[in-house]
Amino acid sequence: MTETGGPSVRALFFDSPGDAVAAMTKAVRSGAAAGEIRDGLGRMPAAGKDAVLAEVGKVADGILEMGVTDLLDEGWNRYTALTDAAAKSLANPGGRELVEMASHTASVDYRPAVEVHLADLPVATVGMRALLEFQLRGLVAVVADGALTALRAGTWECAGTLELAGQQVARREGAVDMPAEIRFSRPIPLR
Structure with missing residues (x-):
């Protein structure tokens, strides 16, 4: 099996896309962000404000569609064995x-944001x-033409925390189900 990007960040925290949207919408409706957005929307009817909050939850969920390996792209060029293989290739x-990479630890601190606008004016972030x-x-890392092109086999374990507006939405630990080979959507230059 070959796949690009591996599982999504969403899949690390939630069992289904519906669970993710529900959790993100609940978090945005119940946290400090809800007050900021409601205040920013001024005299808009309550139903309209609720619709905006639901949409922010959906947009926040959509951000989580990014593939796990896409988040790890930047860290690979720090490893001598990979840069040596890049020179040989x-x-x-x-x-x-x-x-062969016997063991590798990687951490990612991904901080996107959803901006809410009303008539082109920013209401909240x-x-x-x-x-x-x-x-x-x-x-096993596959290097060709000076770039990391794929990862093969191995086991992946992950611990992660997901926050929205400073409020913890999900926390998970465990094995990550990765395909036998992951090809990067674009090769990662190592040299």
């Missing part, structure tokens, strides 16, 4: 170098945070 165009800690074991 550049010396042998079209060739592939396989790098709802901050999100996904803090993820990965332990990767038994991976």
Whole structure:
């Protein structure tokens, strides 16, 4: 099986997309963000304010669609074995170098935000945070033409916390179900 991006950040925290939308909408309706948004919307009827809050929950959920490996892109070029393989692959165009990675720890602190506007005027900004800690074991990195192109096999464990407007929405730990090979949507330059 080959897949690009691996599972979504959403899949790390929620069992279904519906669960994610419900949790994000509940968090935005019950937290400090709700007061800021309601105040910013002024005299808009309550039903309209509720619709805006529900939409913010859906947009926040949509941000979580990003693939796990997309978040890890930036950290790979720090590892000597990978940069050495990149140099070898550049010396042998079209060739592939396989790098065994016995163990690798990676962390991601992803902080997107949802901006709410009324008639092109900013009303509120709802901050999100996904803090993820990965332990990767038994991976094989595939390097070609000076770039990391794929990861093969191995086991992934993850601990993560998801916050919306400073309020914890979800926390999970456990194994991450990854495909046998993950190809990056665009190669990650290592040299």
